[in-house]
Amino acid sequence: MPAAERDLSDLLERSGVRATARRLEVLEELARESDDVTAQQLWSRLRERDSGAGLATVYRTLALLSEKGVVDVLSHHGGEQCYRLCGGAHHHHLLCEKCHRVVEVQECGLDDWVAAAAKQHGFVATDHRVEIVGLCAACR
Amino acid sequence: MPAAERDLSDLLERSGVRATARRLEVLEELARESDDVTAQQLWSRLRERDSGAGLATVYRTLALLSEKGVVDVLSHHGGEQCYRLCGGAHHHHLLCEKCHRVVEVQECGLDDWVAAAAKQHGFVATDHRVEIVGLCAACR
DNA sequence: ATCGAGAACGATAACGGTTCTCATTCGCAC
């Protein structure tokens, strides 16, 4: 088993997901994508590689992985969801409004601001999501 | 015409939307809702009030209003969209994870942080969205 | 007040992404 594949297999096991052949195929394909993809796109790519994976399995796997925090789910295309393999840690996203590239922002540093804003309205914050929309270096 | 109704009518005109009777009905019903609602929920409420508004019109009106910035669209219920009448200015949302109440946070103050985070990755930020999830005073 | 052009509307069919069903296969413990 190649090193990369073993890593993904470990990633599944560590996340409490049984590492089946199909799930590895889905995860490998997702790792190959630089941008975010829809479930259907991922399924097409798999077909092109002669994987016999069914659409339902792709959906099931993606749902499972997002539940476990292995993949991010973005719904910035109103209607359909986009998936993206990401580091497990807390992070946010930069979206290029022209080429739709997605970049992760690892440094959050908003906890204080979030806590203050929540407190001001009687809330206690448990989580937060931030999306920055703009133009990437290439599209500017 | 009651004052409240006239206000809503003005709101439509100011937003560049022709103020028809149907659109006023939809907007009135939306103003009556304290929480966010789906298009279908709004349509049921309208039927209960013996409005003859069609589902398509409700969708059309909500799409128009969100395009003009009169209503916010939230997609925190994966799949279906929720609509909410809101102040037109830039703001963010606090979501109670228990009762699903939504509160607007008018004070943003994140522009500097956003600009810095974007710059760090070669982006120029044009907009940003923040959602804070937590527990409201009542649910705590 | 009437008219006409174009916008808006209602009913319903169509669409598309996602989930469900169920018979079959797989993976792992024994």
Added chain:
DNA sequence: GTGCGAATGAGAACCGTTATCGTTCTCGAT
């Protein structure tokens, strides 16, 4: 190898949303 529960594939079903199309409404011009 055997057995059993989890996972899978194919396709139907589901459901929120959008498109279609014939009718109705709105509003400025007359």
